[in-house]
Amino acid sequence: MISATCVAPVNIALIKYWGKRNEDLILPVNDSISMTLNTNEMCAKTTISASEKFERNRMWLNGDEVDFEENVRLMRCLKGVQNLVLANGISKVPLSWKLHIASRNNFPTAAGLASSAAGYACLVFTLARLYGLPHNEELTTIARQGSGSACRSLYGGFVHWHRGVLENGSDSVAVPVVPAQHWPNMHVLILVVNDARKKTSSTLGMQRAVTTSTLLQQRVTDVVPHRTKKLIDAINTRNFTEFAEITMRESNQFHAIALDTFPPCIYMNDVSHAIVNFVHSYNEAAGTILTAYTFDAGPNACLYVLEEHVPKLLASINEAFPNDIAQSVEYLQGIPMTTPSP
Numbered sequence: 001m002i003s004a005t006c007v008a009p010v011n012i013a014l015i016k017y018w019g020k021r022n023e024d025l026i027l028p029v030n031d032s033i034s035m036t037l038n039t040n041e042m043c044a045k046t047t048i049s050a051s052e053k054f055e056r057n058r059m060w061l062n063g064d065e066v067d068f069e070e071n072v073r074l075m076r077c078l079k080g081v082q083n084l085v086l087a088n089g090i091s092k093v094p095l096s097w098k099l100h101i102a103s104r105n106n107f108p109t110a111a112g113l114a115s116s117a118a119g120y121a122c123l124v125f126t127l128a129r130l131y132g133l134p135h136n137e138e139l140t141t142i143a144r145q146g147s148g149s150a151c152r153s154l155y156g157g158f159v160h161w162h163r164g165v166l167e168n169g170s171d172s173v174a175v176p177v178v179p180a181q182h183w184p185n186m187h188v189l190i191l192v193v194n195d196a197r198k199k200t201s202s203t204l205g206m207q208r209a210v211t212t213s214t215l216l217q218q219r220v221t222d223v224v225p226h227r228t229k230k231l232i233d234a235i236n237t238r239n240f241t242e243f244a245e246i247t248m249r250e251s252n253q254f255h256a257i258a259l260d261t262f263p264p265c266i267y268m269n270d271v272s273h274a275i276v277n278f279v280h281s282y283n284e285a286a287g288t289i290l291t292a293y294t295f296d297a298g299p300n301a302c303l304y305v306l307e308e309h310v311p312k313l314l315a316s317i318n319e320a321f322p323n324d325i326a327q328s329v330e331y332l333q334g335i336p337m338t339t340p341s342p
């Protein structure tokens with residue numbers, strides 16, 4: 001039996017991916033940019049064993065068996081990596097050997113905290129390790145076919161997922177913008193407002209947005225290309241004010257599109273909106289932008305803040321929300337994929 005174990009962290013989008021132009025290949029309608037978190041607390045850990053004695057491919061997610069061979073996305077990731085192995089010509093493990101896969105998330109699944117991103121990135125990376133493939137851009141095109149945002153968790157620091165133009169999706173890849181060391185004092189606070197499973201899955205929310213939101217088309221053509229460029233400049237020059245404004249506007253526009261979807265998708269709740277108000281008042285009182293919020297497809301807030309401003313911000317949050325926030329955790333940005341020593 002041959003095994004490999006890897007850990008992949010979540011990434012939080014700054015420029016949001018919302019909408020697919022090809023559902024099967026998971027090709028997005030627009031580029032997106034994210035920051036990968038450096039944490040062992042919010043990550044997926046996957047162990048894959050291959051043996052000639054195994055009769056079929058099996059997978060356990062957080063201890064419960066899932067129907068691996070019936071799951072199109074999981075099978076697509078396996079086939080994608082195996083095709084790369086075939087193209088590569090060498091493999092540490094015979095492709096005929098069946099696999100047993102055990103994966104765990106140590107954070108709420110499907111609560112808008114990017115669990116699928118870490119999960120699929122980890123699956124693809126662990127498969128690559130098992131077969132002896134190098135870490136390269138092609139792996140991102142495979143992880144993308146598990147869950148779009150997963151392609152960004154294959155790199156650390158700030159990551160740009162290019163929508164690409166080719167129909168086969170081979171140019172829809174994630175590439176690093178800058179490594180984590182470029183902006184070492186950039187921190188993220190995750191405020192867990194509610195860890196229940198989201199009401200509308202991102203797959204369904206995106207499908208509905210593409211077919212019903214009139215704002216989405218304008219976002220894709222007029223807004224995202226310009227913002228992507230500006231955000232990359234802000235990251236390169238470590239311009240926090242610019243970075244923060246783009247991030248907050250992006251979050252707001254994403255949720256505006258969710259609301260413009262028919263029937264609407266509502267991901268934020270009253271506490272989320274109170275956090276938005278809190279951030280704007282906090283920045284106004286400071287006379288400058290000290291922190292920025294972003295919300296994915298759920299009510300939980302991610303606040304970007306420079307390290308030196310963390311203690312004061314945390315104290316103010318605790319004062320403003322003594323009961324509404326279940327947990328607040330601070331993260332650095334970081335290096336994504338690790339193989340723990342056995």
Ligand code: PMV
Nearest residue numbers: 013016017148149202296297
């Ligand atoms: O990759 P998915 O299907 O979980 O979609 C992620 C969508 C957002 O988290 C809302 C935005 C993003 O770019 O991560």
